[in-house]
Amino acid sequence: MDDEDGYFGETVAAGYDRSAAPMFSPDAVDPAVDLLAGLAGSGPALEFGVGTGRIALPLVERGVPVHGIDMSRAMVDRLRAKPGGDRVETTIGDFATTRVAGEFTVAYLVFNTINNLTTQDAQVDCFRNAAAHLAPGGCFVVEVGVPQLRLLPPGQTAVPFTISPTQWAFDTYDVATQAMSSNYVTVVDGRAEHWSLPFRYVWPSELDLMARLAGLRLRDRWEGWSREPFTGESGRHVSIWEKTA
Incomplete structure (x- = not known):
């Protein structure tokens, strides 16, 4: 493991896009980008755990300014090397606590990345960090699996x-x-x-309480990006919390 990059150092970054190839397909990416672009509207988006740009790059192509925070320089280097990578602003740091300038209409965490924060305190800090970056009425979006x-x-x-x-x-x-x-x-x-x-799994109701502590309220919860109903049989969820005025 590369201590500076956490568990996503050069070895992982070099093969990440290949190992996660199904998540880079249009079927996986397009519905997420559609929903996030709609939430962003005319404002900018903030991605926690921007990685190699799977979501950030197509969002920028849609005209949404994106700022990404990631601890891994190796992953961000892959993003910057891709076409359009220079259009995504990036900051190296822990997305649970790292602050960047400006207000955002949407902040988001996808593909189970909230679980990369391995303590409850860090996950609570992440919600507070998202809320601190959001404009009033802005939304925090999390995609994560339901513990099996x-x-x-x-x-x-x-x-x-x-x-x-x-x-x-x-x-x-x-x-x-x-x-x-x-x-x-x-x-x-x-x-x-x-x-x-290593990860820390987290329940939907637990995330709702974290959001409430941060001054956010649940607006929507679906099974996936195409807004399928969330049920007791759902294996994942996409949840949206809104910052109250």
Whole structure:
């Protein structure tokens, strides 16, 4: 691990777009960009965890000014090297606490990135940071999975999500602390390589309380970016909290 870049150093950044290729498809990107552009209106957007620009770059192409905060210089370097990357303003820092100049009509966190903050305090700080950047009436948007604890029988702590001849991947859960990790075992030239990322899972109701502490109120919650209804069977949600005047 690169200490400066956290868990998203050069090794991860070099293969990130390839490893997350399905999330870069138009089916995954376009509905998110449509919704965020509509919320931004004529104002600028702030992305927490901008990464390699999966969402920021198409938003800029839509005419929405975007400022991105990310701890990983290696990921941001990939963003800057892409066509249009110079049009996305970036700041290196912890998105839970790093402040940038200006007011924004929308701030957003996508693809489970809220879980990269591995303590409840850091997640609460993130909501407060988002609220501090928003103009009155502005919105904070989070896309994150619903914890899959119903898949855990008594005594089991791991849930597999990828099994192939060359890769095994599984999540582990600690229900006492809400700590979790995603673990990947990849076979390369007959040798196994292991990579693990720590997370903290969080419930929708818990996020609503964090928002309330930050002066935000829930406006909408859907299963996905195309505004499918959120139900007890939904595996993820896209939630929008609005800053009260």
